Amino acid sequence: MRIALDAMGGDAGPRPAIEGALLAAKLYNIHVLVVGKERHLQKYFSALNITDPRLEIVHADDVVKMTDSPTETIRRKQTSLAVATRLVKEGKADALVSAGNTGALIANTLLSWRTLPGIKKPCLAAFLPSLKAHTLLVDAGANVDCKAHQIVQFAMMGSVYARDVLKRPNPRVGLLCNGHEDNKGNEVTKEANKMLRQTHLNFEGNAEGGDIFSGDFDLIACDGFVGNVLLKTAEGCAAFVFKAIKQEAKKSIFQTFAGLLMIPTAKKLKKRTDYDEYGGAPLLGVNGIAIKAHGRSNKKAYMNALRVASECHELNLVDRLREELARLEEEIEPESPHNPPTTSLPEN
Amino acid sequence: MRIALDAMGGDAGPRPAIEGALLAAKLYNIHVLVVGKERHLQKYFSALNITDPRLEIVHADDVVKMTDSPTETIRRKQTSLAVATRLVKEGKADALVSAGNTGALIANTLLSWRTLPGIKKPCLAAFLPSLKAHTLLVDAGANVDCKAHQIVQFAMMGSVYARDVLKRPNPRVGLLCNGHEDNKGNEVTKEANKMLRQTHLNFEGNAEGGDIFSGDFDLIACDGFVGNVLLKTAEGCAAFVFKAIKQEAKKSIFQTFAGLLMIPTAKKLKKRTDYDEYGGAPLLGVNGIAIKAHGRSNKKAYMNALRVASECHELNLVDRLREELARLEEEIEPESPHNPPTTSLPEN
Numbered sequence: 132m133r134i135a136l137d138a139m140g141g142d143a144g145p146r147p148a149i150e151g152a153l154l155a156a157k158l159y160n161i162h163v164l165v166v167g168k169e170r171h172l173q174k175y176f177s178a179l180n181i182t183d184p185r186l187e188i189v190h191a192d193d194v195v196k197m198t199d200s201p202t203e204t205i206r207r208k209q210t211s212l213a214v215a216t217r218l219v220k221e222g223k224a225d226a227l228v229s230a231g232n233t234g235a236l237i238a239n240t241l242l243s244w245r246t247l248p249g250i251k252k253p254c255l256a257a258f259l260p261s262l263k264a265h266t267l268l269v270d271a272g273a274n275v276d277c278k279a280h281q282i283v284q285f286a287m288m289g290s291v292y293a294r295d296v297l298k299r300p301n302p303r304v305g306l307l308c309n310g311h312e313d314n315k316g317n318e319v320t321k322e323a324n325k326m327l328r329q330t331h332l333n334f335e336g337n338a339e340g341g342d343i344f345s346g347d348f349d350l351i352a353c354d355g356f357v358g359n360v361l362l363k364t365a366e367g368c369a370a371f372v373f374k375a376i377k378q379e380a381k382k383s384i385f386q387t388f389a390g391l392l393m394i395p396t397a398k399k400l401k402k403r404t405d406y407d408e409y410g411g412a413p414l415l416g417v418n419g420i421a422i423k424a425h426g427r428s429n430k431k432a433y434m435n436a437l438r439v440a441s442e443c444h445e446l447n448l449v450d451r452l453r454e455e456l457a458r459l460e461e462e463i464e465p466e467s468p469h470n471p472p473t474t475s476l477p478e479n
Numbered sequence: 480m481r482i483a484l485d486a487m488g489g490d491a492g493p494r495p496a497i498e499g500a501l502l503a504a505k506l507y508n509i510h511v512l513v514v515g516k517e518r519h520l521q522k523y524f525s526a527l528n529i530t531d532p533r534l535e536i537v538h539a540d541d542v543v544k545m546t547d548s549p550t551e552t553i554r555r556k557q558t559s560l561a562v563a564t565r566l567v568k569e570g571k572a573d574a575l576v577s578a579g580n581t582g583a584l585i586a587n588t589l590l591s592w593r594t595l596p597g598i599k600k601p602c603l604a605a606f607l608p609s610l611k612a613h614t615l616l617v618d619a620g621a622n623v624d625c626k627a628h629q630i631v632q633f634a635m636m637g638s639v640y641a642r643d644v645l646k647r648p649n650p651r652v653g654l655l656c657n658g659h660e661d662n663k664g665n666e667v668t669k670e671a672n673k674m675l676r677q678t679h680l681n682f683e684g685n686a687e688g689g690d691i692f693s694g695d696f697d698l699i700a701c702d703g704f705v706g707n708v709l710l711k712t713a714e715g716c717a718a719f720v721f722k723a724i725k726q727e728a729k730k731s732i733f734q735t736f737a738g739l740l741m742i743p744t745a746k747k748l749k750k751r752t753d754y755d756e757y758g759g760a761p762l763l764g765v766n767g768i769a770i771k772a773h774g775r776s777n778k779k780a781y782m783n784a785l786r787v788a789s790e791c792h793e794l795n796l797v798d799r800l801r802e803e804l805a806r807l808e809e810e811i812e813p814e815s816p817h818n819p820p821t822t823s824l825p826e827n
Contacts, residue, residue, distance in 0.1 A: 262722060272657055275665035309620060309707035317623035317704045340708040341715020356665045357708055359657035360688040360701075364709050367689020368716040374610060379744045389740030396727045396734045 151433020
């Protein structure tokens, strides 16, 4: 098992990436190809006294910045992202992990690996905490302007991931909508609702924004524009509630004291909702395994992202997706012929 | 000042509506036409010993249920909603307040009052709490499938409301998007972004979901599908955080005790985020003043909804909107001629 790790992508530089790789090698026996500027990486290897033979540096001269335009990055062949992507393409690695520019990750893997048959656009599957288990959100922001057919594909790919990787038998699928009733929705979701009812997926109907936290669905499907809005709203709202509690508590010494007593609870809750526990968002629909780790990943988040990548490979996720896609194509009517599926790059 | 109050609309029946009307009459000297089944309402008037001449019952034989199809309700001329709407149309009342079926409120007012010149679809303006003042969300769910031109109109109408009713000078406008950068967005929002830059509105660029809580924008504009998802996500997330804190705290007696000490803070926060303080969501773009009160309105929420309705009338909100619409039409290119603005009913 060899995973290519774009070590230059995260906000905090290569250190947490290398530390996470070391943990993954020790705990899960994963061989990690640590991709980035060799001299730079070597410094960290020396400082951390790394001698584990399962960690190997692969040199890449260039680095993709968070602000770089995704389409512009695909022309640069020596970025750590491009080199890591190529390692998978050439069979030298089994999967890719990056905490860098999401659009660039999608653009590079799309161009190098292409998509699975029938897939026009891949999707990002994000995990959100709920009162029960986590809920998967597909697409969490890879694509805007999706057709109904594509949202159905996202639902299918999310189902395969939930079933095979997250071990949820018969995952319950929801379609993100402005109401639970079948007659609610915009033109695209109304069509997607009808299509989903034709499939073998365990479609439980329309879901509202708040259902992501109820645990009543294993996954909720939507286009990436709405998915991004949901994700950012949830992050912003949770941060708001905590800040507002602090603001209110500060108005009385007694309440401030009570608030301090609650810190262990807040910490436990933080752990429960933290991204470092689940390790990153898989990019589903490309012909290979790519895990997008959070930009602010710490070593634990990197370790978990590498673990998830290795699990996806061991479980033959790409083959499973290919099988289910073929099945789906038989179940639902294909897209209108004047709009055939093609591989396209994300616009932003 | 006379406000028509659909007293049959709320989840809890006419009692909180009547109590709220009594408060509004006493505190703000508002004359309230309480619309609903006379015998039914008279019982509450007797029970509450109401003799205030500013409260007047107007009989309506029929009631719109929350589950009724909006388009079906417009054929029923004797519902409390239809009668209240007609009172405004005929000049017997200055504004309308209802806590009932939102789609039916939109459909009834649209058909009876029509829209303001140039407006195809009205929007609902919802208030969300932020770390500073509340943020206005337009459209919060009245319309799905909006064109760029319509989202710009929502932004303009929200600006007028924020400026004149909420007293925010030069309201800061955000456009809900999947990223702050101008190149982010779907086809519709990219076009709306360009249009907004041509207007006199204080457009501060794209906003992300979380920005609704930052207080950096006075209002955020979007189509009603995304607006509904944002609203429901925020409600669901806040409820989730509180429940999860409770769940965690229950795991230790000490933490449960600390949690109990925090109750006053939680109550203050609840008050700060409660809908009963701001009184309801104005429906902007119809040719009249309609305030949608929350389905779960208590007497205070009704009182505030009636106060807001009377303020909108006193401030000539409809005239102000008409003026700004004319100005907007000069600033931005009109919609393509093969798709002229027409009055249409919401589909669901």
